[in-house]
Amino acid sequence: MSIHDPQAPPEVRRDAATESQTDLSTEIRARHRAYRDGRAGGGVPEETGPVRDFAPYRSSLLRHPTKDLRHADPETVELLAPVFGERDIGPLEADLTAAHGGEPIGERIVVAGRVVDGAGRPVRGQLVEVWQANAGGRYVHKRDQHPAPIDPHFTGVGRTLTDDDGWYRFTTIKPGPYPWKNHVNAWRPAHIHFSLFGTDFTQRTVTQMYFPGDPLFALDPIYQSIRDPRARDRLVAVYDHSLTSHEWSTGYRWDIVLSGTSRTWSEPEDGDE
């Protein structure tokens, strides 16, 4: 679908818009200020995830539900999760640098962490799926038009099961940032997409892991669709020298809590996040 196609949806036609980063950043700041003021004034609950209605992310305009979510007590099936086993995935699928006929270009990294539920209990033997751009910021996906090179030795897809203590561990290449068509000169911070299953279906989560100190954070409407700064921080991995291997790869640690987005919590305000 062309951006010049008059039949194209508005979010596609907006590709041709002249909205600048300054315009977008102004919108983002306004939404964040409203939340901050609401929190300061009391009465506005802490947000633990993104807001669904976040206009700076233009693709959300016609795709976010306008009605409130309806509370439903989870049914039996929703309190259980699908079960995956070692027969579902291959042993090499946690190493994104292997099995593609050669070493991919880029900064070799290990990303590891624990998946726990809201009570801190490990989520055991559960499926973790990842996908990402290559070191040049290019996805294998056929719709990715970014004119950066495809790496013949990298598809950017991995899967694994958490171990009995909830640990996952991937070996991969640090993805590059990439441009997208939200507005003029829009760039996504480098990220790895994660898909996670918990101990019940209500914990099903798809998210993105980011790298510390990325200068694009403040500019990115997707990352900033999470208005609470502490919640945003929870998506940023930390460099972990204990995961770094001598003359081989650097390491990042990212722990994941699957407790459902609107459940309550009771940890101290000054937790170790």
Place this chain on the structure above:
Amino acid sequence: MSDGTPRLRPTPGQTVGPFFGFALPYDRGHELVDPGTPGAVRLHGRVLDGAGRPVPDALLEIWHADPSGVVVRRTGAMLRDGTFTGWGRAATDREGGFWFRTLEPGPTPSASGPRRPAMIAVAVFARGLTDRLFTRAYLPDDGDPERAAALARDPFLAGLEPERRATLLAAREPDGSLRFDVRLQGEGETVFLDLGQGTPGHAPPEAADDLAHGVVRGVAAGPPPDPLDLPDPGGAVLSGVPSPPSRGVPPRA
């Protein structure tokens, strides 16, 4: 948590983005059973945006009980080797369409009285959705008075306005298939669910979550209980649900 254990703040969700197509869909992910399986049904529909246009980059997952109402706990959903696992995944096509071949779930026992109407839990992901959405596709009564009664007495469904309730009912097509459209926004917007134990800023409801003892969470929360929906004094059991198999995955870290 009834035991006072702290609840950790969740890791926030983020959009699935446009480029999941080479990663999440997999061979026969939408075929929970093989063609020709007795009782196989096609569950199909479209995902539409607020302008009624198809959403060609959405992903749906379904998760449901087997025809006897038992939630199976078997591995093999990614192999599709003939094992029915109750879980499937389908990406939408260029017209926003998706389909699954599966078995119709039976009504599932609950902790709180009569069996619930049969339904399929659905998770929806899409570019443009900042976080995943949950909904349910309830099976139609097909003229069966018992199934009609189960739908009518369900406290969650009863609490919905009729036109909203209708968005959660799969329709029986003349060919026997089940039709379930997902409208993300606007006219006929699908009811999406908050399956949490209360919302931030509200007092945490007491909620047991020890599935090993067969107690279903959250029975005290939500709409007022239907008289037929009182907790079972004996503590209902998730009949037929074995414990998850231990897998003995070697530590990797």
